Amino acid sequence: MTDRLPPWARLVRPATWPLRLRVATAFLLAAALALTLLGVFVQVRVAEALEHRTHDLLEAEAAGLVAAPETERAARVESMTGDVYAQLLDEDGRPVASSPLVAGPLVSTADLAGLPPRGSWSAERVVSVLDDDAAATGDRHVEHEAVTLLVTHADLQLVAVATSREDTDEALNAVRVQLVTGLPLALVVAGALGYLAAGAGLRPIERVRERAERISDRSSGERLPVPPARDELHRLVVTLNAMLDRLDDGLRRQRRFVAEASHELRTPLALLRTEVDLALARERTPEELSAALRSIGQETTRLTVLAESLLTLAAADEGNLALTRAPVDLRDFALEVAARFSTSAPAPIGTTGDTAVVVHADRNRLDQALSNLVDNALRHGAPPVGIDVLLDGDHARLTVADHGAGFTVQEPFDRFVSSHRSAGLGLAIVREIVAAHGGTTRIVRRNGTTSVVVELPTTAGRGPGGGELRP
Template identity: 35%
Template sequence: MTPGAGRWRRLPLRVRLIAGFAAAMLVVLTGAGGFVYLRVRYALDRRLDADLTAEQTAVAAALHDGTLDPRNPAIVSGGLYQILDPTGAILQASPGLTNRALLTSGQAAAARHGPVRADLGTLLPISPEPLRVLATALPADTTPPAGQPAVMVVAVRRDQRDEALRELIAQLALANLAALAVASFVGYRLARAALDPVERYRAQAARITDGATGVRLDVPPGDDELTRLGRTLNDMLAALDTALERERRFVSDASHELRTPLTLLAAELELALRRPRPATELQEALRAAATDTAALITLADTLLAVGVQPAPAADAPPTDLAHTVEPIVRRYRNAADLPDTALRTDLDPAPPVRLDPVRLDRIVTNLLDNALRHGAPPITVATATADGWARLTVHDTGPGMPAEFLPHATERFARADTARTTPGTGLGLSLVEAIVTAHGGQLRCCSGPAHHHPQQDPVPCPHRGTGTTITVLLPTTERG
C-alpha cells in the first residue's frame, strides 16, 4: 500500500464518500460541458465556413471577370482575400493584407491539391485579429501574370465566434462549479443521514463493550440495508446475552454441584489420614474415595455436555431411527442385566432423521437411565411416525412426576422431591432437550394425568394415566 493510499484510508468514511462523489460529478460535468462546447463551436464554424464559401465564390467571379480591384474590396462580403503564388508570396491582396501571407508555404502547396481551412489567432489568450481562412487552387489562365498557378485565400474575422465561445466557457465554468457545490452539499447531507445510524450503532456498541448488558440498538422503522443490519446486530446481541447467561449458569451450577462432593471427598481423605488405621480401613476409605471420584468425573462430563450448546449435524447421513435404536436398547438391557419383560421395544418404521448415531445413543441412554432410576419396569421404547415427524418414546410404569414439577423437569439439576433419595444429578433430561432442540426437534414430558409440552406438538400424549412418558419428536429428511 502506498503512503497516499494509507492516508486516504485513514480519512473518515464520510469525507471519502464526499470526495469520491465530488470527483465523479466533476468528471461528469466536465464531460458534459466539453460536449456542449464542441457542439456550439461546430455550429459557429459551419456558419463561418458558409461565409467563406460565399466570399470565395464572389472573389473567384470578380477575378474571372477582371473586376477584382484591391482598392475597392466592397465587391466581396468581407473584403479579405489574397492571391498567393505556389511559394506563398503575395501576388494580390485586399487592403491590410499586403504585408503578410495568411498561409505558410507548406499550406500554400497543400492548397494546390485540395481546399485548406485554417484558424489564425488563438481563442485564449485573445488575439487582436482572429481569422478563419479558406484556400483553394486557381487555374493558371485566370491569375496575373497569366500562365502562373496560384492559390486564392479568403478570410473572415472570428471576433464574434470567439467572443461567444469565451462567454460559453465562462458560463459553463460557473454553472459547473455551482452544480458541483450543490451536488457536494446534497451528497454530504445524504452521506450524513446514511451514516448517522451507523454512528449510533457504534456508540451503543461501545456501551456494550464497556460492560452494559441488555442494551439493544435503536433501529429506526423501515426495511433498508441499515435497518436490516440493526435488526441483525440486535439478534446477535440477544444470542450473545443468551450465551453469556448460559455460561454464567453453567459456572454457577458447576460450582454448586461440585462443591459438596469435593468437600465430602476431602473430608473422607482427611479423616483417613488423621490417625494410623489398619490396612483394611485405609482400603475401604480409598474405595469410597475412588467411587466419589468416579461420580465426580461423571458429573463433570455431564456438566460439560450440557454446558456446550450442541451443534446440529447438518452433514450427518440419514439415520434410520428404528434400526439404530434397537441395538442401543439391547446393549443397555445386557449392561443393566434386565430381562426382556423389563425393557421392551415396539419399533415401527419411521422416515430417516438427520441425527448422528452417537447423539441418538446419548438421547436413548439418558432417557433409559431416567426411567430406570425414577420409574419402574416394564419400560417400553417405541418408534413411530406422527404427522411427518419421527417419534421416539420411552415409557415407564412408575409413580410418575408431580404435576407442579413437569414444567421444570428439563431444567438443570431439577429433581422432584420424590427423586432426591435416588442417584442422579438432574441433568439427563436437560441434555436430551438441548440435543433435540438443536436439531429442530421437540421434547415432551407426560406423567399420569398431567402433561407438559414446551412447544406445540402435533400428537397427543400417549399412555396418559400410567407412569411417565418422554416423547422426542425429530424432523425427518422428508420434512426438512
C-alpha cells in the same frame, strides 16, 4: 501489514485512506469528469453557434450580391467597407472588383481548381487585407488575417465573401478561459461539499460505532441505535442488534449454566470434604476407614458423571457434539441396555416392538441417552419399566415407560430442573443427543403410565442440534 507501511506509501494507496476521504475523492473525481465533459460540450456548442452565425451572415451577403444585376454587382462589392468584404471574379478566376480592405486575391488558384460547378463552397483561409486605419488614410499597410470564406456562382462570375475570424476566435478564447478558470474553483467547491456530505452520511455510522464501543458483557442489554431511514445502514443495524440478542441469550445461558453447575458441584464436594474430615478427626478402625473410602468413592463417581454430563452439554451448546455414524439395530440395542440394568433392578426390564429397526447413529451416544432414561425410570418411577421399539414410516420410535406418577414440572428436559422424577442433567443430555441426531423427545402420560418417547430418523443426516454424523 498496512500499519507497517511508511506514510508516503499510505498516501499513494487509496485503500488505506479514511472512508470519508475516499468518498470525497470519488465525489471529486466524478465532479471533475462531469465538469470537464460539460466544458467540452459548451465549447463545442458555442463554436458551432458562432460558425452558424458567420455562415448565415456570409450567405446573406453572397445572396444579395448574386441577386444584384451584373452592372451593379461590381459597384456593391467595391462599396463593402464593413465587417464583411468581398471580391468579384470572372470565370477564369481574375479579380473584377474588390472591397477597399482586400489587398490580394481571396481565392487561390488551388481553390479555383477545387470549386464545385454549382452551389457554394466555404473554407477558412488566411488572406491579405489592409489595416482599417491605413485604408482610411490611404496608406497601403497590408496584414494577413484569418477569415471565413464563402464562394458562390453568379451567372458567369464568382462571388467571394469573407469576414474576419478575430471576433469568433476571441469569443471562443473567452469561453475557454472562463471554463479553465472556473473549473478548479468548481472542483474546490465540489470537493468541500463532497467531504461535508460524506461526513454527514457517515455520522450515523459513527454514532453506531460509539454505542458499540460501550457495549460489554456488563451492559449486554444495550442495543445499537436504529436509523430512521430504511436503507442499507438500517438493515445492517437491525442485523447487528439481532446478533447481539443472540449473543446476549447465549451469555445468559452460559452464566446460568455456570451458576447451576457450580451449585451441583458444591454438594458432592462438600460431602467429600466432610467424609475426609470425619475420617481424619480421630483414629479409625480399618472397617471405618473402608466405609469412609467407599462413601468417598461413591461421591467421586457422582462427580465424574456430573463432569462428563457438563462436558456433553457444553459440546452440544457449541455445536461440536460429534457423532460417529454407524447402523444400529434399536431392537438388539434395547435388549442389551435392558439386560445390563436388569441385574440391579427390582424387576426385570421388558422389551417389545418391531425387529430390525435400523438407524444411522452414534451407538455410544445412544447408549448414554437410553441409559439415562432407564436409570431415571428406575430411580424415580415405579415398576415395571419397559422399552418399546417401533418403526413408524421413516422414523424409529424408542419409548421408555414406567408406572410412576409422572413429572411434577412443566419442562423436565431443562437443565438442573429437579422433581421427584428427575434431577440434574440426565434428561437434558437425552434431549441434546437426540436433537444432534435429528430426532425429537417428548413425554406422554396415558393410563397410569409415564413414557419418554424418542423419535429418530432412519436415514443419515445432520440434526438441528448441530451434531455432525461422520461415517
